[in-house]
Structures are given as C-alpha cells and as structure tokens.
Amino acid sequence: MFEIIFTGKYAKYNLGAEHPFSPLRMKMTLELLEALGEKVEFTEPQPVEPDELFKIHSQDYVEAAEAVSDGKEIPNAEKYGLGTADNPVTEGMAEGARYICGGTLLGAKMLIENKAEKVLQLGGGLHHAHYSSAAGFCLYNDLALAIKEMTQNGMYVAYIDIDVHHGDGVQEIFYNDDKVMTISFHETGEYLFPGTGSIFELGNGAGKNLKLNVPLEPFTEGESYLEAVKKVAQTALSQFHPDAIVIQSGADAHFSDPLADLLLTTQDYEKLFRLLIELGNNFAKGKMLFTLGGGYSFEAASRIWTILYLVLSGKKIPKNLEIPENWRRRWSGILGVELPEFLHDRPNSYKAIPRKKEIEAHNRDTVRRLLDLSTAGMFYF
Numbered sequence: 169m170f171e172i173i174f175t176g177k178y179a180k181y182n183l184g185a186e187h188p189f190s191p192l193r194m195k196m197t198l199e200l201l202e203a204l205g206e207k208v209e210f211t212e213p214q215p216v217e218p219d220e221l222f223k224i225h226s227q228d229y230v231e232a233a234e235a236v237s238d239g240k241e242i243p244n245a246e247k248y249g250l251g252t253a254d255n256p257v258t259e260g261m262a263e264g265a266r267y268i269c270g271g272t273l274l275g276a277k278m279l280i281e282n283k284a285e286k287v288l289q290l291g292g293g294l295h296h297a298h299y300s301s302a303a304g305f306c307l308y309n310d311l312a313l314a315i316k317e318m319t320q321n322g323m324y325v326a327y328i329d330i331d332v333h334h335g336d337g338v339q340e341i342f343y344n345d346d347k348v349m350t351i352s353f354h355e356t357g358e359y360l361f362p363g364t365g366s367i368f369e370l371g372n373g374a375g376k377n378l379k380l381n382v383p384l385e386p387f388t389e390g391e392s393y394l395e396a397v398k399k400v401a402q403t404a405l406s407q408f409h410p411d412a413i414v415i416q417s418g419a420d421a422h423f424s425d426p427l428a429d430l431l432l433t434t435q436d437y438e439k440l441f442r443l444l445i446e447l448g449n450n451f452a453k454g455k456m457l458f459t460l461g462g463g464y465s466f467e468a469a470s471r472i473w474t475i476l477y478l479v480l481s482g483k484k485i486p487k488n489l490e491i492p493e494n495w496r497r498r499w500s501g502i503l504g505v506e507l508p509e510f511l512h513d514r515p516n517s518y519k520a521i522p523r524k525k526e527i528e529a530h531n532r533d534t535v536r537r538l539l540d541l542s543t544a545g546m547f548y549f
C-alpha cells in the first residue's frame with residue numbers, strides 16, 4: 169500500500185522569497201499531479217515538539233534555533249549556523265521545520281506499524297542539518313529523526329541519498345551506528361558543497377564500513393549514474409539486508425539544475441526510481457520511505473517528483489505525456505519562465521559532453537575502489 173504525507177504547513181519553512189529552497193516546489197508538484205488527473209489523498213502530520221529533536225540534535229542547538237525563529241536575539245547564532253546566507257533566520261521557520269520532521273516521522277511510524285509498505289513524504293529531506301548546526305538550507309534533520317525512530321524500534325535501516333549534494337548530516341549523526349547504513353550518490357565534493365563524501369568516509373567503531381559514498385564526476389550522465397547506483401546499492405543491500413530503506417529523493421542531479429553539474433534527465437530519474445523500488449522489494453521487504461530534497465530548477469523538480477508519485481502508484485508513464493496547458497500557464501506566470509510541454513525531457517535537451525568516456529571510466533574506477541575498500545568489512549552480515 170502506498171501512502172502520501174503532506175500538509176500546507178510545510179510552507180512555514182520558508183527561508184525568503186529569493187531563497188532557492190522554496191515551498192513553491194511542493195505546490196507545483198501537487199498541482200501538476202492534479203492537472204494530470206491524479207486524486208492525491210494525503211495524511212496530514214502534526215509538528216514534533218522541540219524536545220523530541222534532542223534524539224538527533226543537541227539541546228542547545230534546538231533551543232537556539234527556536235529562539236531566533238521566534239524573533240529573539242541570541243549571542244552566538246553563528247556558532248549554530250543560523251543567520252547565514254544559506255540559512256537565513258525567518259519568523260516561524262523552526263515551527264515549519266518541526267512540521268516537516270513530523271511528516272517524515274509519521275512515515276517512519278507507518279512502516280514500523282505495518283500501516284504502509286511504501287510512503288511518499290511530499291516534503292522534507294533536510295539532509296545537511298548537523299547534530300549541532302544548521303547548514304545547506306537545512307534546519308532540523310527530519311531524515312535522521314525518522315531513522316532513529318525505526319532503529320529504536322529494532323529495525324535496521326538503509327538510507328540512500330540521491331540528492332546531488334553529499335548527505336553529510338545524516339551520515340554524521342549515524343557515523344558510529346551499526347543499525348544504519350548510509351549510501352550517498354553525489355557530485356564529488358572536490359567541486360560542490362558541502363565538500364565531503366569521499367570514498368574514505370566509511371564510518372567509525374560499530375558503524376565502520378556501513379557508510380558508503382559515491383562521489384561522481386561533474387557532467388556525469390544518466391547511464392553512468394545508474395550503473396553506479398545499481399552496482400553499489402545492490403552490493404551493499406544484499407549484504408546488509410535492512411528492514412526498511414529511507415530515500416532522500418533530491419531532484420538537483422537534473423541537467424537543468426542551477427546549483428550543480430550532473431546531467432540526469434527525467435527519463436533517468438524514472439529509471440532510478442524503478443531501480444530503487446526493485447532493490448527495496450528484493451532486499452528490504454518492500455518497505456520504503458521517500459522524502460523530497462534539493463531541486464532548484466523548479467520546472468524539473470516538480471516534474472521529477474510527479475514522476476516519483478506516478479512510479480510509486482504503479483503507473484506506466486507515456487513517453488509523450490503532455491503537461492496540461494492550465495498548469496503551464498499558471499506557473500509560467502508566477503515564475504516568469506517558459507515551462508516545458510511534456511512531462512519527460514525532449515531528446516537532446518542538453519549539449520553533448522565530449523569527455524563522456526573519460527567521465528564514465530572515472531566513475532567506474534571510483535565504484536571499484538569504494539567496493540574494494542568497504543566489502544571486506546561488510547561480509548560479517
């Protein structure tokens with residue numbers, strides 16, 4: 169059974185009209201689904217209380233974030249990453265982030281209590297939030313809160329992060345934890361925020377060899393990306409056999425994303441979602457919780473998350489599925505850009521890459537080196 173979680177209250181996590189992490193992306197996605205004739209029924213979550221966040225964040229950080237969000241001055245906001253260009257302080261943002269955490273947590277509970285097999289949280293994915301600081305547009309780590317709830321209920325959890333940026337916050341919070349495997353596929357930190365996510369970050373102590381990172385070359389295309397996901401995720405999951413998989417479904421690896429340099433198309437995303445579901449069915453009893461994440465080409469992100477919804481509902485997506493005119497006209501007016509006529513990208517929609525072969529070989533080598541480094545320690549499962 170496929171459940172959807174959403175509330176309009178997520179929009180309270182609004183970092184300003186000019187900020188790329190905009191709640192409009194969720195609204196666009198929901199309206200596109202409706203325009204395509206989908207009747208989207210969702211469960212609305214409650215916000216978590218600040219003290220529930222102490223499981224994954226330090227108490228002083230949460231108190232600082234709540235205080236600035238209520239308009240109070242605090243002496244050491246910078247120490248907590250609050251009030252930066254990436255994480256500006258806006259009124260009510262902490263409450264918005266607690267709604268988002270409540271949504272992802274509700275998804276975890278649905279899996280724990282066998283109320284759903286697959287869950288789509290139409291928000292969240294704040295994977296850069298650290299134990300004691302905000303970072304990369306993320307205030308509270310909803311993913312970590314959900315994963316913690318599952319492990320405290322005896323589950324082993326695999327976390328797969330397909331956002332183009334390294335899932336550093338989630339990795340950090342579970343770095344020593346043997347109940348959580350994290351696998352992040354991202355553009356190499358040599359060129360992109362947050363700069364971490366090398367193959368040598370493998371975890372510590374009991375968590376050793378359970379944290380896997382696949383840093384991909386800039387301008388990696390879909391074929392090479394999918395090959396890496398298949399090889400690494402299949403190898404890792406077949407040894408770890410989690411009870412559930414949590415997926416951060418960032419849409420910023422799309423070729424049109426303004427903040428990164430990978431070259432996935434919407435067709436690649438459809439293949440990727442189908443592959444992840446197959447892996448979940450084979451190695452995690454089908455239990456999967458998907459969240460959203462980054463994605464700063466609004467027209468690409470809304471189409472990619474629409475595709476995620478359609479794939480999860482078991483639908484075939486026609487190659488030339490047209491986007492209804494009313495949606496295009498409305499959002500074109502709001503965003504001031506032309507919007508595509510079709511749900512899927514058109515052929516040759518980005519410029520061919522001359523170093524394709526070299527990039528593919530480099531990525532293959534990265535995967536081989538990672539698996540050489542990590543498999544020895546993973547075989548004890």
Ligand SMILES: [Zn+2]
Binds near residue numbers: 461
């Ligand atoms: Zn991202």
